[in-house]
Amino acid sequence: MAxxxxxxxxxxxxxxxxWTLNNQKHWQYAKVLDIGKEEAIDLAYMRDRIAVxxxxxxxxxxxxxxxxxxxxRSILRQNVTSIRFVEDGEALLGGTSDGVLWHCQVPNGTLRAYTFLKSKVHGLDINSQGTQVLVSQAGGRAHLVNVQQSDSKGKIEQVYTTKDGEPAVDQRHSFAASFASTGRAVVFGSMENHALVWDKSKGDVVCSLDxxxxxxxxxxxxxxxxTRAENCHIVTGTKQGLLSWWKPPLLDN
Known part of the structure; x- marks a missing residue:
């Protein structure tokens, strides 16, 4: 929440x-909506709007x-796997099980396909400016896609995978790609219990979190x-219950 x-x-x-914190620093619970028993796959929230x-x-x-x-009005697109609000909540980005990244104004816009990828989208993360989205895919690959309002929207700007094209992730324990270090870095993939941190612009692994x-x-x-990268943190959680805080690498703009 804001x-x-x-x-x-x-x-x-x-x-x-x-769950909100009161003045005594205690967590208070409140019901917001009952969406029914139909299986839901993802939730997006921004101030005065909710999408499921x-x-x-x-x-x-x-x-x-x-x-x-x-x-x-609902967005009648089946097989949606991930959604995020963009444009200050005026639109939604979504990914599907057949690899489509789409955009739709809410509540009364037209759904438009931005990018066609080759495998299931299982996670989206938007940068703070709302101009780029990280699209995580089944098979251990993530793409950086331009989504700003210009002729280049939907353009793939970078791909995060190993140099030989092998998946940059342990398939048993995958997590969606995330921006870090004020948007200069990307956390994506794990190899031999190390989470990988990439240079967003260059597409190279700069360090791993052991x-x-x-x-x-x-x-x-x-x-x-x-606004200062040295004041940022990465938080990781493991299957065994270990929660860790990390200082991200300092990278150039």
Whole structure:
């Protein structure tokens, strides 16, 4: 949530909930929406709008209007696997199981395909400027795609994979690519219990985060809101329950 005041979550029971910190630094729970029992695959949230992706139904959208969450026109695109709000919440980006990256204004826009990739999209991450998206794919490959409003939108600007084309990820414990170090770095892939950190522009691995023997990385997050890279952090979580904070490498613009 805005200002790090809370967390929005989607449960397997179909409830969208929020956890917020009160003045006593205690977490308080509140129900936001009940989306029903239909299987949901991903949640996107920005201030006064919520979107939920359903493999069979497409994407449902709600706006906060006059004190209630009111349903809007759905985006009727099946097999959606990941969604993110862009353009200050005025549009959604989505990825599908057949490798399509799409864009749609909400709540009444037209869905447009941006990029056609070769395998399932399993994660999206947007940079702070909203101009680039990291598209993680099944098979251990991630793409940096331009999504700004220009003639180059949908253009693949960089690919993150090993030099010989082999997947840059342990398939048993994969996580989606994430921007880090004020957008200069990308965290993606793990090899032999090391999470890989890439130079965003050059597409080269600049360092790896060693988690020790038998620690399999399965989740990554980045604290990347500072304008100074030295004040940023990477957070990783392993299957065995190890949570680690890392200083990202300092890279050129």
């Amino acid at each position: 200002g790090d005041t809370g967390v929005i979550s989607l449960g397997q029971d179909g409830l969208i909930s929020k 992706a359903f493999p069979r139904l497409g994407v449902k959208v709600w706006l906060w209007i006059k004190g209630t969450w009111q349903p809007q 988690h020790g023997e038998d620690e399999y990385v399965q989740a990554v997050a980045s604290f990347d809101r500072s």
